[in-house]
Amino acid sequence: MVRIQKNISLKNLSNYRIGGPASFFAEVKNPEELSQVLKDRKKLENPKIFVLGEGTNVLFKDSGFDGLVIKNKINGIKILDDRESKSSSFAKASKDKQRVKGSESQRVKVGAGVLLEDLLAFCIENSLSGFQWAGGLPGTLGGAVRGNAGAFGGEIKDNIIEVESLDSSTLEIKKRSVNQCKFGYRTSVFKSQKESEFKRVRESKSQSEKESESKRAAGQEIIISATLSLTKRNRDDIASKIQEKIDYRNLKHPLEYPNIGSIFKNIPVEKVPQKILKQLRDSIKNDPFPILPTAKLLAVASLKGKRQGGAMVSKKHPNFIINFNNATSEDVKTLIHKLKEIIKSKYGIELEEEISNLG
Numbered sequence: 001m002v003r004i005q006k007n008i009s010l011k012n013l014s015n016y017r018i019g020g021p022a023s024f025f026a027e028v029k030n031p032e033e034l035s036q037v038l039k040d041r042k043k044l045e046n047p048k049i050f051v052l053g054e055g056t057n058v059l060f061k062d063s064g065f066d067g068l069v070i071k072n073k074i075n076g077i078k079i080l081d082d083r084e085s086k087s088s089s090f091a092k093a094s095k096d097k098q099r100v101k102g103s104e105s106q107r108v109k110v111g112a113g114v115l116l117e118d119l120l121a122f123c124i125e126n127s128l129s130g131f132q133w134a135g136g137l138p139g140t141l142g143g144a145v146r147g148n149a150g151a152f153g154g155e156i157k158d159n160i161i162e163v164e165s166l167d168s169s170t171l172e173i174k175k176r177s178v179n180q181c182k183f184g185y186r187t188s189v190f191k192s193q194k195e196s197e198f199k200r201v202r203e204s205k206s207q208s209e210k211e212s213e214s215k216r217a218a219g220q221e222i223i224i225s226a227t228l229s230l231t232k233r234n235r236d237d238i239a240s241k242i243q244e245k246i247d248y249r250n251l252k253h254p255l256e257y258p259n260i261g262s263i264f265k266n267i268p269v270e271k272v273p274q275k276i277l278k279q280l281r282d283s284i285k286n287d288p289f290p291i292l293p294t295a296k297l298l299a300v301a302s303l304k305g306k307r308q309g310g311a312m313v314s315k316k317h318p319n320f321i322i323n324f325n326n327a328t329s330e331d332v333k334t335l336i337h338k339l340k341e342i343i344k345s346k347y348g349i350e351l352e353e354e355i356s357n358l359g
Contacts, residue, residue, distance in 0.1 A: 002026055002033040004040050010060045010069065013052060015138065017258045018329050019060025022069040023047060029073045029113070031224050035171050041068055049168055050358055051222050053140035054115065057147060057260055058356045062329045065358055072142050074111040074224055077122045104232040107161060112142030112223040120242055129233035130159055135245025138261065142223040146190045147354075148183045152245060153288050157183035159228040165190065165221035174221060185289075186265055186354055190221055254314040257322035263336060264319055264351045266291040276347055294351060295319040298339065301346055308335035333357070 004026045010019035024047055028034040041047065048067030052058070106128055110119055116137050123131050133154025137144070144156045145163055160178040167174060182189040249255065269277060269290040276292070277284070283296040298304070298318035306313045310327030313335070314320040321332055340351045 002028055002036060004037060004044070004068065008069070010055075010064065013069075013071065014055040014058065014060050014260070015258060016055070016059065016260050016323050016327075016332075018062070018323060018327060018332070020062050020064030022050075022065045022067070024068040025071070026068070027071040027073055029075065031074065031166060031173070034070070034072075034074070034166055034222065034224065037068075037070060038166075038168050038171060041168075044068070049220055049222075051142070051220075053113070053143035054138060055260070056138040057143060057354070058358055059260060059329055059332055060358050070222070072140065072222070073113040074142075075113050076109070076111040076225075077114060077119060078109045079126065080107040080109055080227065106230050106232060107227055108230055109225055109227045110141050111225050112140060112145070114141045115139070116141065116144060123230065124235060124239045124242065127232055127235040127238065128230040129238050130230040131228070132238060132241040132245065135242035136249035137245075141226060145181075145223055145226050146188055147186050148188050148191075150186070150288060153286055155183070155288055157181070157188075159230065160226060161229050162227045163190075163223060164225045165223050168220045168222055173224070185268075190223055193221065252317055254316045254320050254322050257314070257324055259314070259320050259322050260355055262294070262319045262354050263321050264294040264339075265354045266294050267297065267349060267351075271349065273348055276349070293319070297343060297347065297349070301342060303339060303342065306335070306339070308332075308338065311335045313339070 004024050006024060007021045008025035009021050011017055013019070024041075024044060026037045028037055041049070048065075050065060050067060050069050052069050052071045106126075108122075108128065116134055116139055119141060120131060120134060122128070133152045134144070134149070134156075137149060137151055139149070143149070145160070149156050157178060160181065160183075162178070163176045163181055165174050165176070166172070176189070180189070182192070184192075266287060269284060269292060272292050276297075280292060280296060280300065284290055284292055287293075295318050298313065303313050304315045304318045309331030310323060310325035311321050311331040312324045314322050321335055323332075336353065343349050343351050
C-alpha cells in the first residue's frame with residue numbers, strides 16, 4: 001500500500017544534490033499505485049504535481065516544492081507479439097514503423113520508470129537495434145519521452161509507436177500515437193501542457209483566480225509506458241555502438257561532478273546571425289536538424305569556468321553547470337541568467353533553457 005509522505009528532502013533525489021523539501025511525496029511502482037496516490041491527493045486539497053524520474057533534468061528550489069512530488073518507478077520491459085497490438089492507432093503506427101525499419105521490426109513496451117541504461121542493456125541482450133543513439137544518456141524513459149530526448153542525431157520520437165498516460169484528474173488512461181504526442185525539439189504534449197498550466201496560474205490576476213486556475217490545471221497527463229519500434233540486428237554491433245556513445249560522454253561530459261545535463265537547448269541555425277554562422281560554420285551539425293551547439297558558443301565567449309557561488313560553468317563542456325562546491329539553486333539560476341545576458345549582448349542570440357525549474 002503506497003502512502004503519501006510529508007516534508008521529504010529533494011536534495012538526494014536530484015542529480016544536482018540541490019533542493020529543499022517537498023510538501024508531499026510518493027513513490028509509485030505501477031499504474032494502480034499511481035491512481036491511488038492521485039485519489040489520496042484529493043484529500044490534500046489537490047496540491048500541484050511534479051512527476052520525478054531520476055532528477056537528471058530538473059533544478060529544485062532551495063526552499064523546496066509546495067506540492068506533491070510523485071517519483072515514477074513504473075518498471076517492466078516486454079517484447080510484444082501481434083496479439084498484443086490490436087488498437088487501430090497502434091496497428092497503423094506499427095505498420096508505418098515497419099516500412100521504415102524492415103520486416104524484423106520488434107515492438108517493445110517499456111514502463112515510464114525504466115532507466116535508459118537498463119533499456120539499453122535489454123536491447124543488447126535481445127539484439128534490438130535503433131536505440132544506440134541513447135548510449136550513456138541518463139534518466140528514465142518517461143523523462144525521455146516528455147522532453148523528446150535526443151543525441152547523436154537521434155530522438156526518442158523516432159522510436160515511439162504509442163504512449164500511455166494517466167490523467168491526474170479523471171484517472172483515465174489515454175493512448176497517444178506518435179503524431180498525437182506532438183513531439184518537437186526537446187518537447188512534447190506532455191511537457192508543453194504542464195508549462196502552459198503553470199503559466200496560466202502565474203498570470204492569474206487575483207488570488208481567487210489563481211486558486212481557480214490551479215484547480216482547472218489539475219488534469220496533467222502522467223506517462224506510464226511507451227511502446228517502441230526496434231529492429232533485430234547483430235548483438236555485438238549494437239553493443240559496440242552503444243559503448244561508443246558511453247565512452248564519448250565519459251570523455252566529454254563532466255560526470256565527475258553533480259550536474260543535470262545540458263542547461264540550454266542547441267541553437268537552430270536560422271536563429272544565428274550570419275556573422276556568427278560564418279565564424280563558426282565548422283561547428284554546425286545535425287541534431288537532428290542543423291544547429292549551432294550552445295557549448296561552442298559559450299566556449300567562444302570565454303565562459304568556461306565562470307562561477308557563481310558554488311556553481312560553475314564546466315571547463316570540460318560549457319553547456320553543463322556543475323555543482324562543484326555546495327551550490328544553491330540561486331547560485332545556478334543567477335549563473336544561468338548571467339550566461340543568457342552575456343550571449344544576448346555579444347551575439348544577439350537568446351538562449352533557451354532545456355532544464356525544468358521547480359519551485
